[in-house]
Amino acid sequence: MSYFDAASAAPLHPVARQALQASLDEGWADPARLYREGRRARLLLDAAREAAAEAVGCRADELVFTASGTRAVHSGIAGALAGRRRAGDHLIVSAVEHSSVLHSAEAHEAAGGSVTRVPVLRTGAVTAQAYGEALRPDTALACLQSANHEVGTEQPVAAVAELCREAGVPLLVDAAQSLGWGRVPGDWSVLTASAHKWGGPSGVGLLVVRKGVRFASQGPVDERESGRAAGFENIPAIVAAAASLRAVRAEAEQEAVRLRELTDRIRTRVPSVVPDVEVVGDAVRRLPGVVTFSCLYVDGETLLHELDREGFSVSSGSSCTSSTLTPSHVLKAMGVLSEGNVRVSLPLGTPVEEVERFLSVLPGTVAAVREKLGAPTPAAVVHEDALVVDSLGKLCPIPVIELAKVIGDVPVGGTVRVLSDDEAARLDIPAWCEMRGQEYVGEEPADRGAAYVVRRLS
Amino acid sequence: MSYFDAASAAPLHPVARQALQASLDEGWADPARLYREGRRARLLLDAAREAAAEAVGCRADELVFTASGTRAVHSGIAGALAGRRRAGDHLIVSAVEHSSVLHSAEAHEAAGGSVTRVPVLRTGAVTAQAYGEALRPDTALACLQSANHEVGTEQPVAAVAELCREAGVPLLVDAAQSLGWGRVPGDWSVLTASAHKWGGPSGVGLLVVRKGVRFASQGPVDERESGRAAGFENIPAIVAAAASLRAVRAEAEQEAVRLRELTDRIRTRVPSVVPDVEVVGDAVRRLPGVVTFSCLYVDGETLLHELDREGFSVSSGSSCTSSTLTPSHVLKAMGVLSEGNVRVSLPLGTPVEEVERFLSVLPGTVAAVREKLGAPTPAAVVHEDALVVDSLGKLCPIPVIELAKVIGDVPVGGTVRVLSDDEAARLDIPAWCEMRGQEYVGEEPADRGAAYVVRRLS
Numbered sequence: 062m063s064y065f066d067a068a069s070a071a072p073l074h075p076v077a078r079q080a081l082q083a084s085l086d087e088g089w090a091d092p093a094r095l096y097r098e099g100r101r102a103r104l105l106l107d108a109a110r111e112a113a114a115e116a117v118g119c120r121a122d123e124l125v126f127t128a129s130g131t132r133a134v135h136s137g138i139a140g141a142l143a144g145r146r147r148a149g150d151h152l153i154v155s156a157v158e159h160s161s162v163l164h165s166a167e168a169h170e171a172a173g174g175s176v177t178r179v180p181v182l183r184t185g186a187v188t189a190q191a192y193g194e195a196l197r198p199d200t201a202l203a204c205l206q207s208a209n210h211e212v213g214t215e216q217p218v219a220a221v222a223e224l225c226r227e228a229g230v231p232l233l234v235d236a237a238q239s240l241g242w243g244r245v246p247g248d249w250s251v252l253t254a255s256a257h258k259w260g261g262p263s264g265v266g267l268l269v270v271r272k273g274v275r276f277a278s279q280g281p282v283d284e285r286e287s288g289r290a291a292g293f294e295n296i297p298a299i300v301a302a303a304a305s306l307r308a309v310r311a312e313a314e315q316e317a318v319r320l321r322e323l324t325d326r327i328r329t330r331v332p333s334v335v336p337d338v339e340v341v342g343d344a345v346r347r348l349p350g351v352v353t354f355s356c357l358y359v360d361g362e363t364l365l366h367e368l369d370r371e372g373f374s375v376s377s378g379s380s381c382t383s384s385t386l387t388p389s390h391v392l393k394a395m396g397v398l399s400e401g402n403v404r405v406s407l408p409l410g411t412p413v414e415e416v417e418r419f420l421s422v423l424p425g426t427v428a429a430v431r432e433k434l435g436a437p438t439p440a441a442v443v444h445e446d447a448l449v450v451d452s453l454g455k456l457c458p459i460p461v462i463e464l465a466k467v468i469g470d471v472p473v474g475g476t477v478r479v480l481s482d483d484e485a486a487r488l489d490i491p492a493w494c495e496m497r498g499q500e501y502v503g504e505e506p507a508d509r510g511a512a513y514v515v516r517r518l519s
Numbered sequence: 520m521s522y523f524d525a526a527s528a529a530p531l532h533p534v535a536r537q538a539l540q541a542s543l544d545e546g547w548a549d550p551a552r553l554y555r556e557g558r559r560a561r562l563l564l565d566a567a568r569e570a571a572a573e574a575v576g577c578r579a580d581e582l583v584f585t586a587s588g589t590r591a592v593h594s595g596i597a598g599a600l601a602g603r604r605r606a607g608d609h610l611i612v613s614a615v616e617h618s619s620v621l622h623s624a625e626a627h628e629a630a631g632g633s634v635t636r637v638p639v640l641r642t643g644a645v646t647a648q649a650y651g652e653a654l655r656p657d658t659a660l661a662c663l664q665s666a667n668h669e670v671g672t673e674q675p676v677a678a679v680a681e682l683c684r685e686a687g688v689p690l691l692v693d694a695a696q697s698l699g700w701g702r703v704p705g706d707w708s709v710l711t712a713s714a715h716k717w718g719g720p721s722g723v724g725l726l727v728v729r730k731g732v733r734f735a736s737q738g739p740v741d742e743r744e745s746g747r748a749a750g751f752e753n754i755p756a757i758v759a760a761a762a763s764l765r766a767v768r769a770e771a772e773q774e775a776v777r778l779r780e781l782t783d784r785i786r787t788r789v790p791s792v793v794p795d796v797e798v799v800g801d802a803v804r805r806l807p808g809v810v811t812f813s814c815l816y817v818d819g820e821t822l823l824h825e826l827d828r829e830g831f832s833v834s835s836g837s838s839c840t841s842s843t844l845t846p847s848h849v850l851k852a853m854g855v856l857s858e859g860n861v862r863v864s865l866p867l868g869t870p871v872e873e874v875e876r877f878l879s880v881l882p883g884t885v886a887a888v889r890e891k892l893g894a895p896t897p898a899a900v901v902h903e904d905a906l907v908v909d910s911l912g913k914l915c916p917i918p919v920i921e922l923a924k925v926i927g928d929v930p931v932g933g934t935v936r937v938l939s940d941d942e943a944a945r946l947d948i949p950a951w952c953e954m955r956g957q958e959y960v961g962e963e964p965a966d967r968g969a970a971y972v973v974r975r976l977s
Contacts, residue, residue: 064556066556069552082540089531091528094834095824096522132750164749263751264586281622283622295720297720297721298753365554366553369553374548374552
């Protein structure tokens with residue numbers, strides 16, 4: 062059994078478990094009360110806040126505990142926007158933020174605000190320049206993740222923070238994926254994080270608002286957590302979250318080197334043992350434990366199911382594995398192949414043997430899925446110089462498979478038009494062309510869906 | 520050590536602890552994932568939802584888990600109001616709701632909505648008639664607690680639900696204090712509750728929305744918990760919450776009889792062993808484990824501190840123990856004495872010996888506090904028929920103590936004018952008159968604070 066989805070949720074760290082169990086006896090009472098059970102709970106809460114603040118690199122009175130990372134993001138964005146209402150209602154986010162940030166942006170738009178979504182490079186990174194160009198006189202807030210949750214690419218947070226600081230705009234950093242590895246660099250204004258990403262328990266998020274940042278909590282509040290997170294504090298979980306953050310930080314430097322070597326093996330060897338694979342994300346500026354790749358002619362859900370049968374728990378940004386039938390917004394923004402997408406995110410302590418077993422199992426698993434779907438083998442006969450493939454009503458990865466099957470049927474210079482109403486085709490057909498050295502001519506309107514035109518170059 | 524503040528937070532039930540520990544191993548993964556750890560987490564979550572729904576008496580798909588009872592109330596009220604926006608923007612609450620409900624009402628008013636706060640009888644109960652009279656054609660939602668958190672009085676939920684149903688207005692019931700004792704009666708529409716009130720862990724609330732009730736979640740949402748509670752589910756805590764709700768229900772009937780007998784002892788014997796005490800709340804229609812009384816001429820904070828030294832953890836609605844310097848809104852709405860207020864709320868399993876020890880310790884503790892504050896002993900000499908007492912700048916209970924000291928100095932029929940700028944005096948001077956059989960003439964404006972006029976009748 063190999064759990065390779067730490068970017069979704071890390072297993073509970075042993076230190077978190079110990080701290081949780083110990084504080085169930087000491088930390089259940091109301092910390093606002095004056096009697097001894099309340100005072101004990103208050104002491105635990107204060108100590109946890111000090112420890113978490115030290116790990117973040119902020120003052121204890123700048124940090125509050127929320128009920129989740131998502132709640133920290135929602136409250137942080139709403140509070141920072143409201144605090145800057147007089148400056149304007151323009152919000153900047155990157156196109157590859159976590160859904161909690163994008164949902165907040167949508168809510169802001171629905172309430173009449175304006176949003177700029179900064180595009181990313183093919184690596185998944187934004188450029189500081191693009192953020193600088195997005196800044197406007199009416200910009201109330203900019204948001205940027207410290208590292209991407211789907212492909213592991215690190216973002217240029219310090220450089221963006223510098224530009225924001227010059228413009229007088231606060232920067233909110235979603236540090237969910239990176240806080241266990243170290244402090245977020247640069248002069249950010251607001252920071253959010255989630256304990257279950259670093260091996261803490263579920264139910265704890267962090268919201269840090271630097272002194273001097275204008276902030277106005279939205280919705281009903283109460284007297285708890287400086288009026289920034291309403292509701293009874295979950296102290297046993299908070300204690301466990303802070304204790305495990307310290308613990309993972311203590312092993313972070315060493316473990317980062319080890320996991321980076323393991324994900325490098327996957328980055329390097331997957332393309333050599335599995336044909337038609339694209340490894341995505343920045344090869345260098347990335348989280349130590351995350352590696353993501355997409356496999357042509359593969360249905361993500363079937364691949365995940367087969368890997369699960371082999372004992373590997375991984376995640377996917379393919380549309381086939383989601384309920385929405387659109388591919389991951391991250392892969393889409395990067396413009397990379399989304400079909401047969403696999404994210405491997407290694408928990409702390411992953412043994413090298415598990416990674417080696419994954420590398421030995423993967424080629425056969427992918428080959429079996431492709432065989433089941435009837436993926437193409439090279440064709441030989443040339444028929445016409447313009448073919449039409451009708452893939453209407455067929456879902457990823459079928460349109461790409463049908464394109465690949467016929468591309469050899471037109472002469473070099475000839476075109477194939479793929480008719481498709483699957484949203485993933487818009488992303489995957491250009492990505493296939495790039496991988497295959499064919500020319501993606503463009504998209505044309507059609508009665509249903511669209512026609513994707515490809516010219517054979519080789 | 521006697522912890523008598525279960526209405527704030529109950530100690531963790533042994534069943535909750537067992538369930539929490541067991542599900543830390545099985546329930547940490549993302550229940551939205553397809554691999555085995557995700558499927559296991561999903562099974563646990565589904566089973567917990569079934570168990571909680573059975574205890575509430577609703578369908579499993581009507582119930583979602585939130586991060587706290589407060590969050591359930593905030594989301595429930597906002598969602599129900601938004602769902603009924605076309606009907607109007609009038610909200611009805613009782614004057615004695617939990618602060619989470621009142622904060623939601625204030626937020627609604629701040630956003631332009633209108634709110635009616637239904638007054639209560641001296642017992643703390645609303646009447647169904649008063650709710651009926653508050654209903655208007657533009658009423659979007661009515662809220663009523665199942666039982667009051669400060670004085671234990673049960674509310675006529677079923678009768679109010681019936682009136683609301685006839686008017687086509689949904690009723691939201693905050694069942695935080697009563698759900699451990701049994702299902703909420705009547706045809707309510709929305710229900711909220713909090714696990715740490717019944718011995719479950721912190722970090723879990725329930726939000727139940729009956730099928731057919733118009734509901735539109737507010738703020739950013741995600742795909743979790745039917746779009747009604749954003750953020751990663753805290754499954755170990757949810758499992759523990761559901762398991763402990765079943766466990767406390769199994770012992771509820773027997774324990775209710777036992778605790779009711781213990782709180783009856785306190786209700787009956789405190790006024791006979793401590794002079795100048797008012798026991799507040801309904802004597803019959805009340806929660807089994809809660810009893811509240813107020814002691815004249817006593818400073819609540821000092822009394823709590825002294826009781827804590829004697830090993831008793833109790834709570835208070837006196838202004839002296841809160842940071843706001845105004846007495847509890849509940850005692851205020853009931854029009855009862857607030858000074859020297861003590862709430863005893865017994866956890867399940869409280870031994871009779873602890874209650875007996877409390878009853879034996881209390882008289883000496885109260886007497887010591889009174890002596891320290893110089894509480895009055897009867898005076899004999901008659902001076903003038905109109906006295907002025909300057910209590911400006913003095914906090915509860917000093918203005919009442921000074922009034923009591925001089926009332927014997929005026930003849931029967933004479934008046935005492937107490938000048939005070941302490942908010943608690945407005946409540947406590949009339950309450951003192953009622954307890955002492957003196958006439959409260961009324962309040963008059965003064966340069967600072969107000970003048971409270973009292974006529975000596977006996």
